[in-house]
Amino acid sequence: MKNLKTTMLFTLLAAFTLITACEDEFLIKEPQAALSGPALANADGVEGKLVSAYRTLAGYGMSGGGTWYYSTWSWIFGAISSDNALKGTDAGDQPEHSFIESYDFNTFNVHNRDKWRSGYWGIGRANDVINSVAEAEDISASRGAEIIGEAKFIRGWQHFEMQKMYRTPKYVGDADFDISDLESTKVPNTGKIWAQIEQDFTEAASALPATQGQVGRATSWAAKAYLAKAKVYQGDWAGAEPILMDIINNGPFELMDKFEDNFLVATRNNKESIFEIQYAVSSANDESGNKEIGLAHPYIAPWGCCGFLQAPQDLVDFFQTDANGLPLLDESWKTNHITNPTGANIGEPIGNPSVDPRLDHTVGRPGILYKRHHIMQVDYIRDLTYAGPYFSKKHVSEPEGFGISGWGNISANNFRIMRLGHVILWAAEAKVELGKLEEARALVNRLRARAANTDNFHKEAIQGATRPEYTLTDNYAANYNIGEYTAAWSDQSVARRAVRYETRLETAMEGNRFFDLQRWGVQSQVLNDYVQRESRYRVYLQGKQFTAPKNQFYPIPTYAIDRSFKDGEPTLTQDPNY
Amino acid sequence: MSGLGFIDDLKLRYGWGQTGNQEIGDYNAYTQFRSSAYNSGYPIDGSPSSPTLGYDASQFGNPNAKWEATTSNNIGLDALLFDQKLFIEFDLWDRTTTDLLLTVPVIYSAGDAGAPAFNIGEMYNSGFDFAFDVNEDFGDLNVSIGGNVSAYVNEIRKLDEFDTPIFGSNRRVPALNITQVGSPISSLYGFQVEGIFQSQAEADAWAPYGTTGYNAPGKFKYADINNDGEINDDDRTIIGNPHPDFVFGVNLNLTYKNLNLNVFGNGVVGNDIYNYVRYFADFNTFQGNRSVRALTEAWQPANPSAPRAQWTAANPDATSPIMDANDQISSRTSSYLIEDGSYFRLRNVQLTYTFGDTINDALGISGGNIYFQGQNLLTITDYSGLNPEIQTGNDIQLGYDGGFMPVSRTLLVGLNVNLF
Numbered sequence: 002m003k004n005l006k007t008t009m010l011f012t013l014l015a016a017f018t019l020i021t022a023c024e025d026e027f028l029i030k031e032p033q034a035a036l037s038g039p040a041l042a043n044a045d046g047v048e049g050k051l052v053s054a055y056r057t058l059a060g061y062g063m064s065g066g067g068t069w070y071y072s073t074w075s076w077i078f079g080a081i082s083s084d085n086a087l088k089g090t091d092a093g094d095q096p097e098h099s100f101i102e103s104y105d106f107n108t109f110n111v112h113n114r115d116k117w118r119s120g121y122w123g124i125g126r127a128n129d130v131i132n133s134v135a136e137a138e139d140i141s142a143s144r145g146a147e148i149i150g151e152a153k154f155i156r157g158w159q160h161f162e163m164q165k166m167y168r169t170p171k172y173v174g175d176a177d178f179d180i181s182d183l184e185s186t187k188v189p190n191t192g193k194i195w196a197q198i199e200q201d202f203t204e205a206a207s208a209l210p211a212t213q214g215q216v217g218r219a220t221s222w223a224a225k226a227y228l229a230k231a232k233v234y235q236g237d238w239a240g241a242e243p244i245l246m247d248i249i250n251n252g253p254f255e256l257m258d259k260f261e262d263n264f265l266v267a268t269r270n271n272k273e274s275i276f277e278i279q280y281a282v283s284s285a286n287d288e289s290g291n292k293e294i295g296l297a298h299p300y301i302a303p304w305g306c307c308g309f310l311q312a313p314q315d316l317v318d319f320f321q322t323d324a325n326g327l328p329l330l331d332e333s334w335k336t337n338h339i340t341n342p343t344g345a346n347i348g349e350p351i352g353n354p355s356v357d358p359r360l361d362h363t364v365g366r367p368g369i370l371y372k373r374h375h376i377m378q379v380d381y382i383r384d385l386t387y388a389g390p391y392f393s394k395k396h397v398s399e400p401e402g403f404g405i406s407g408w409g410n411i412s413a414n415n416f417r418i419m420r421l422g423h424v425i426l427w428a429a430e431a432k433v434e435l436g437k438l439e440e441a442r443a444l445v446n447r448l449r450a451r452a453a454n455t456d457n458f459h460k461e462a463i464q465g466a467t468r469p470e471y472t473l474t475d476n477y478a479a480n481y482n483i484g485e486y487t488a489a490w491s492d493q494s495v496a497r498r499a500v501r502y503e504t505r506l507e508t509a510m511e512g513n514r515f516f517d518l519q520r521w522g523v524q525s526q527v528l529n530d531y532v533q534r535e536s537r538y539r540v541y542l543q544g545k546q547f548t549a550p551k552n553q554f555y556p557i558p559t560y561a562i563d564r565s566f567k568d569g570e571p572t573l574t575q576d577p578n579y
Numbered sequence: 580m581s582g583l584g585f586i587d588d589l590k591l592r593y594g595w596g597q598t599g600n601q602e603i604g605d606y607n608a609y610t611q612f613r614s615s616a617y618n619s620g621y622p623i624d625g626s627p628s629s630p631t632l633g634y635d636a637s638q639f640g641n642p643n644a645k646w647e648a649t650t651s652n653n654i655g656l657d658a659l660l661f662d663q664k665l666f667i668e669f670d671l672w673d674r675t676t677t678d679l680l681l682t683v684p685v686i687y688s689a690g691d692a693g694a695p696a697f698n699i700g701e702m703y704n705s706g707f708d709f710a711f712d713v714n715e716d717f718g719d720l721n722v723s724i725g726g727n728v729s730a731y732v733n734e735i736r737k738l739d740e741f742d743t744p745i746f747g748s749n750r751r752v753p754a755l756n757i758t759q760v761g762s763p764i765s766s767l768y769g770f771q772v773e774g775i776f777q778s779q780a781e782a783d784a785w786a787p788y789g790t791t792g793y794n795a796p797g798k799f800k801y802a803d804i805n806n807d808g809e810i811n812d813d814d815r816t817i818i819g820n821p822h823p824d825f826v827f828g829v830n831l832n833l834t835y836k837n838l839n840l841n842v843f844g845n846g847v848v849g850n851d852i853y854n855y856v857r858y859f860a861d862f863n864t865f866q867g868n869r870s871v872r873a874l875t876e877a878w879q880p881a882n883p884s885a886p887r888a889q890w891t892a893a894n895p896d897a898t899s900p901i902m903d904a905n906d907q908i909s910s911r912t913s914s915y916l917i918e919d920g921s922y923f924r925l926r927n928v929q930l931t932y933t934f935g936d937t938i939n940d941a942l943g944i945s946g947g948n949i950y951f952q953g954q955n956l957l958t959i960t961d962y963s964g965l966n967p968e969i970q971t972g973n974d975i976q977l978g979y980d981g982g983f984m985p986v987s988r989t990l991l992v993g994l995n996v997n998l999f
Contacts, residue, residue, distance in 0.1 A: 036612035041634055052633025053619035062618055063691045065748065093864030096751060096907040105791050105908075108812045111749045121688035126635065129690075173688050181610055183639060186688035216625035270625050281622035281630045288616035289630035384866065387904070405628075413627040541905035544792045559812060563743050564686045 038180070042136040044144075050130045051148055054155045055217065057123030058278055060293035063115065069095075069309075070115040072293035073278050074396060074416055075512030076310050077101055077112060078166060078555065083514035084531035085505070086393065089297070089311035091384040092541060098309070103545040104528075104552045108579055114558035120163040121173065125186070127156035128178035150208025154219040154227070157201030161231060164194055165516045168554040168576045172197045187567040190557070190574060195235050202228035212253070216270045216279075222252050223276040226419050233427045234520050238434040245428035248275070249444075254421040256447065259457035261362045263422070264395040266402035269415045276419040280412065287406035291414055294396050298410045299365070299381035302468075303374065303403060306410065308383030312364040312391035313535050314342040316509060319502075320360035326453075326484030328357065328502045330495065335534060340366060340390075342538040348379060348390030355482040359452050361459045363509050365392035369478050370462040372399050375469045389539055395510050422448060422507055429500045438490035445503050446485040452507075453483045525549040551578040588659040599646035603680050603696040607644050610692070613637035618691075639685065641695035647680045666712040673705035683739040699739045702764070706731030723832040730825035733763045747976040751864070755853050755912045757817070758975050765977035767819030767853050769912030770810075771802035775878050777895055779888040786810050793908045796890040797878035797901025799915065818914040821978025823921075824849025839931045846923035846959075847967075854916050854964050855981045861899055862910040877902050920978070922960035922967040924986075928953045947996040954989040 041050065056062055060073030070077075080086035081102045088095070088102045097112045106113070130152040134145045156174075163170035171190035174197070179185040206224035213220050225244050232241035248254065255272045262268040270277055282290035297310035318334045328334075339354035341347050348367035361369050367390055371377040379390045398412035405412065425444050432441035459478040462471040490496040504517060518524040528547040536542035556579040565573040612634045613619065620630030653672035660667070679700030682693070710727040738745065738760055747756030747765065757768035775797060776782040782794040786803040788810040794800075804814040828845035860870035878897035880890035900909040909915075931950040939946055960967045965985040971977060 036614070036634060038610050038612070041612055046634060049614065049619070049632070049634035052621050052623050052631050053635035054633075055623055056619050056621040056633060056635070059621065064618070064693070091863075091866055092904045093862060093907065093910070096864075096910065097753075099907045103791070105789060107789075109753050109815075111753050118687045118691070122691045125688055125690040129636070171688070178688075180636060180690070181640065183685050183689050183694075186686055215623050217621065217623040266627065269627065279622045279625060281620075281626050281628050283628040286616050286620075286629065289620045289622060413622075546790055546792075548790050560684075560746070561687055564684045566743065 042133065044137055044139045047130060047133045047137045047140060047148060050126065050133055051151060054123060054126035054130050054152060055279075057119065057126055058155065058158065059280070059289070060119070060278070062288075063119060063122055066111065066115045068292045069294070069296050070112040071119040072512075073418065074291075074294045075516075076294060076297055076393075076396075076510075078116060079512035079515045080310065080510060083518060084313065084315050084528060084535075085509045085514040086316070087311040087313050087388045087539060088309065089383070089388045089392075090300075090308040091387055094307070094383075095296075095309070103542070104547045106552060106555050106579075108556040108559040108575070110558070113555050114560045116166060116555070117163070117558050117561050120159045120166075120170075121186075123159035124156050124173050125178060125180075127152040127159070128173065128175040129180050131156075131175040132178065132180070146208050147210070150205045150224075151219050153201045154205040154209065154224050157198050157205060157224075157227060157231075160194055160198050160201065161227065161234075164198060165234070165519070166555050167557055168578070169557075169574070170194055171573065184567065187565055187572045189572045195231060198231050199228060202231060217277070219276060222248060222254070223419060226275045226424055229424070229427065230419075233430065234516075236434075236520070238431040241427065242431040242435060245424055245431060248424050249421070249428060252421075254424075256421055256425075256451045258451070258454055260359055260452050260454070261457055263417045263420055264362065264414070266398050266412055266414045269413070273421045274415075274417050274419075275421060275424065278416040278418050280415055282405050282411050282413045284406060287408055287411040290406060290411035291396065291416070292408075292411050295408060295410045297393055298397060299371075299377075299392055300383040301380050304410050308381075310393040310510075311382070311388045312366075312393060312510070313531075314338065314340075314389060314391070314538055315531055315535050317360065317364055317366060317391055319505060319509075320357045320363075322355045322357050322482050322484075324355070324482075325487075326355070326357075326482040327486065328499075328506065330498050330502060335530075342389065347385065350479065353480045355480045357452065357483050357506055358458050358479075358481040359483075359506055361478065362457075363394060365394045366390070369459055370471065370473075372397055374400055374403075376462050376464055376471050380468075387539070387541065393510050418511075426500065426504050426507060429503070430497075433493060433496045433500055436493065438493060438496045441496055441500060442486050442490045445500060448503060448507055449483060449485045453485075455481075519553055524553055554578075585661050586658065587661075587663050588657070590655075590657040592653075592655040592657065594653050594655075595651070597648055597650045599648055600680065601646050603644070603682075606638065606640070607695050608640050608642045609638075610636055610640040611638040636690055636692035638693045639689065639695050641697055643698075644680065644696055645678065645698055647676060647678045647698060649674055649676045651675075664714050668708075668710045670708045672707070673703070676700075676702045676704075679737075681738065681745075684743045684745055697739065699737065700735070701737035703734045703736055704731055719836050721832075721834040723830075723834075725830040725832075726828065728825055728827045731822070733822055735760055735762060735764055745975055747973070747979065750855060750981070752858070752910070752912045755855075755979060756821075756976050762817055763820055763822050765821055765975050766817045767821060767851055767917060767978055769815055769818050769914065770799075771804065771814075771816055771818055772913050772915045773800040773802050775897060775900060776800055777892045779890065788908065791908060793906075795887060796880065796892070797897075797903075798906070799900050799909050799913065801913070815912075819851030819853065819917040819978065821850055821852070821920075823847040837933045837935055839929075839933070841927070841929045841931075842925070843927045844923060844925040846921070848921045850920040850978065851917050852920035852962060852964065852967065852969060852978050852980050853912075854918050854962075855979060856964055857916050858910055861916075863902070863904045863906070864910065872899055873902060918962050918964070920960075920962050920967045920969070922958055922962060924955060924959075924968070925957040926955060928956055942996075945997045945999055947994070949995075950991075950993045952989075952991040952993065954991075955986045956988060958986075 061068035081088045088098045097110050131149050169190045172194040173186050177188050202224045206221045209221040211221050229241045229244040257271050257273045280291045296307040298304035300308035321334050321339045340350050365371045365377040367378050379385050381392050398414045402412040403409055429441040429444035458481045460473040461476040461478045465471050518527050525547050532542050532545050557575050562571050562573045565571045614632045614634050616630050619633040619635040622630045651674045653670050655670040658667045678698035679702050680696040681700040682696050685694045708729045712725040714723045742760045744757050744759040746754035756765045758764050786808050801810045804816045826847045831842040833840040861873050876899040878901045879893045881893040929952040931948050933948040964980050966983045969980045969983050
């Protein structure tokens, strides 16, 4: 017995000596079954972090919340809050969207909260990439510089989103960001952040190659295009024009022959694309498809859900053309419907109106073939009396790209978020503002000539025995009539209106409209005029009021301010208009 | 001890204890990364079918966390009285948790990874538990009655350094639970409805709801909590407490010769429930069926063909707002959907007849019984949802009824036979 006690005593003593003799490192053990920071301090780890920074451009992928809250297509914050789109579906669906549509921008709107979150989510990842490059010894200096260039592109891109959304966003640079210090990014918002955005795109443009082996990566051209876009948004026309013309004249980009090729899965990453949001979908995985806009599909088979993102009467009427195929710059389109806004023949044409062929690539309207699925009819609509007979179209996949994953709506229809068509429009705008009206006319005519390609006009479709069946005739589906501006442009204000009209015709439903009106300073005038007219038919819009300067920007989410405290004070300051 | 002969046993107890807790999952100290299609996948190579998987932070680390400590006090009394016919147990307790391990709301610009636990919070609970059991024979009849009552109060005393409120998860409306200093955990949060506007004049006199033009006859009169003359987000307040005033249970056991009756029931009193099901049934959320309330309780004008400004109430006692297909404001989180969640439920009633020797011998068995059992025979409640007994399984999401399955009522008749 005594022997046993002695043995135990010595064992304990030995154990005690062993423990106390250890160094402090013994106490720090990186997780074995999980990916830790040190495990990623190499080329593979940093390249993987860069991929996940690109991921933030896809418009969903954060923990919590819906995949549709902060879409890169900006169909919520850029479209339904404008005269280009209605929320769609039915009145009670996604009330947070309805508040945005009706200019009731509340500070605790969850979708606005996640738009803010998503911007700084991407910015954080980009900053972590930049900070990680130095820790990876197996990255070459040249690739290291490129990685930083790509990360700065993403950082600039997300800050641009924030600057469009909020009057005074904050800028978070890599020096502000430390992934192991959760207090590190508590920097104040002090005003516009255009200078930092421009700097990011400028540095990205000089660090990046003109072409990339992997088509999803940003090139120097993409960075230049965004640099120019930032200048356009500031009205820095003299700064924007040479960059835009450099892209047009010296870049490897050409307009696609068919306007619709910018909106089909089959023609992803085409010669017109400067930067695309890449999507991938397979039967096993829809987590990288265009889920952010999955709700915005017609309410009948094969989609079946959910009827969001409809087009207003205003947009349809806007596409009417005069005898020369030109838009009605005298605004007479506002008083002349080309289709029935209501009544028994709702959505059907009134007579045989002359329209821009881009109408039927932008809006699904009754009687016209809808991306070869079937002839669009009002059965596409979830609640006809609520938001009318027209549907959105550009983001929807053609039949070959539909139904690949469990939720068939999700497709790999890339979002051509930066294409030559946009650059040409901004160049034309810059030319107008700089007084080079004829050069602007030539640029606009390039887009009009492409749109006039009869190979891309919709053909008349005859309904077959079952709903999806149809046959095409040799006739066009409508009286498509588009012409170039042949008369010289001599009046700057008329030229400005022509370019702004062209912008709407070319890019409607691509999520830009609210922000275009914002930078033109005409939101209040255009949107209140629109609401007043549209609410005659979409009565739920009655009484909605856009209030400037308040509604020019969205409020900084209360949740973000709540989480920004440092030394007892919030580091974020709310837009004083809220 | 003369005169105290009715006491068989008496015990006064006091206890103090301190316990640690580190149930916060693994690797709280380390920033961890993951690789997944949803969080970090992107087809960087232009593949239309499969994304390249990257790495993104899944969890932020906090190397400085330590155990949280819960200090408890309780004082208790156990008594066995009157020839062991009455048993009483009473406890008064409080529990203070310091260095409470909480996953704090992280600033959004840090990223989207999960928050680590920090030792920052302080929570206080106090309450009492009371139980009794009475047992008495009246000839062949044995009566046994037991019961228990418990109550607690909960208060968050400290969150993070800046007491940033923690919201529950949002539904189609923003989060309706708030955890903030000075209130019970997971309090219900939203607008306070003061009534319904009966006329345009009344609506015009009230603080306007932003620039929405919402105020009108038949619409909700939202309280201007901060008295700034406008209804806006800042007027949201605590509108309900999901914690009950007390919970209780009763157990009755009657035995007469071979016959035994056992009745057991329990209930809660004084808790609030946010009936989110009514969000869909009372308002025009989706096409579909509506509640009867939407038909019978909605405010209606007596003169609907007159201009709205001249409307008078057909039913001034209406409790629901006027039916309006395009009204998304009335369906915002408000006290309208808060209900009293008190209930009493008869969990179990069982009547058993145990066979006597005569039957056993006649049947050639050694023993047996026949019984009738009814479960959930009765629920007494004013709550209008399917089941007041809601369990969200989430401490910061209490009192949220997103549609819980009603309990089933079960009737059983049974026969037990022992052959040997």
